Amino acid sequence: MKKSIIFFDIDGTLxxxxxKLPASTREAIFDLQDKGHIVAIATGRAPFMFEDLxxxxxxxxxxxxxxxYVVYEGEELYTNKLNAEALDELTKKAIRxxxxxxxxDHQDMKANVPEHEYIEESIGTLKIGRVPLHDPDxxxxxxxxxxLLFCEKGEEEPYREAFREFDFIRWxxxxxxxxxxxxxxxxxxxxxxxxxxxTPEQQYAFGDGLNDIEMLTAVENSFAMGNxxxxxxxxxxxxxKAVDEDGIVHGLKMAGLL
Numbered sequence: 001m002k003k004s005i006i007f008f009d010i011d012g013t014l015x016x017x018x019x020k021l022p023a024s025t026r027e028a029i030f031d032l033q034d035k036g037h038i039v040a041i042a043t044g045r046a047p048f049m050f051e052d053l054x055x056x057x058x059x060x061x062x063x064x065x066x067x068x069y070v071v072y073e074g075e076e077l078y079t080n081k082l083n084a085e086a087l088d089e090l091t092k093k094a095i096r097x098x099x100x101x102x103x104x105d106h107q108d109m110k111a112n113v114p115e116h117e118y119i120e121e122s123i124g125t126l127k128i129g130r131v132p133l134h135d136p137d138x139x140x141x142x143x144x145x146x147x148l149l150f151c152e153k154g155e156e157e158p159y160r161e162a163f164r165e166f167d168f169i170r171w172x173x174x175x176x177x178x179x180x181x182x183x184x185x186x187x188x189x190x191x192x193x194x195x196x197x198x199t200p201e202q203q204y205a206f207g208d209g210l211n212d213i214e215m216l217t218a219v220e221n222s223f224a225m226g227n228x229x230x231x232x233x234x235x236x237x238x239x240x241k242a243v244d245e246d247g248i249v250h251g252l253k254m255a256g257l258l
Contacts, residue, residue: 003202004038004203005193006032007042007204009042010043010050013243015243016244022244024248025246025249027249028258040062041059042189043062047062047107064145067185067189072196078188082147084140090162090163093158100113100149109132110138112134115134118174119150145179146178147178153173166181167181167182171209186215201220203219203220206223207224224238225239226243
């Protein structure tokens with residue numbers, strides 16, 4: 001069997017809805033590595049939000065921030081920062097609308113308000129054990145790769161229209177990812193593939209969320225989880241079982257990798 005590279009989303013793909021790694025998934029990851037395959041992560045999370053998971057699984061190559069911060073074998077490979085001037089203007093608009101903003105680089109995240117229920121609820125679902133501290137100037141003179149806008153569904157539309165420098169991807173009923181325009185997991189994966197030289201047939205990807213659509217469309221052997229939205233399933237070549245039904249193992253067996 002030729003060596004392949006397999007990219008896994010985290011939330012709803014590697015981790016179940018309780019943010020736990022199923023035992024069958026852990027065993028499958030180790031089996032892939034034992035066979036000589038490269039296991040990588042492609043997530044919307046910040047690098048510091050899944051450091052323990054990487055250490056647990058021995059993963060050193062990953063796409064984070066939906067493609068804006070890419071690491072290959074433990075070394076920074078590619079970055080795509082947010083437009084600082086546009087972010088400053090967005091912050092002013094968000095303050096007027098009483099919509100909190102969180103600023104994120106590769107090391108930390110800070111909020112422009114001391115506390116807010118939307119931040120606590122949405123960040124809390126990630127179960128990373130903390131919420132961002134208050135630092136309204138964190139975005140100044142610093143390279144940021146993603147920000148979070150906290151508002152209810154539909155309230156992000158005026159921002160989408162006003163700030164063409166950004167893409168807005170909703171991931172929680174109270175929170176929207178802000179990333180550079182055109183940035184995606186697919187773009188981040190492309191940088192890794194350029195480095196490693198895998199053919200399309202040697203590339204695999206698993207995901208379940210709206211931020212996985214570009215990845216699942218671009219990667220030759222793409223699998224949507226059974227718990228994915230219908231829109232996401234339509235973007236993938238295959239659909240496996242849900243994350244809590246050993247979906248990763250089932251999909252890898254469908255692919256002939258296990």
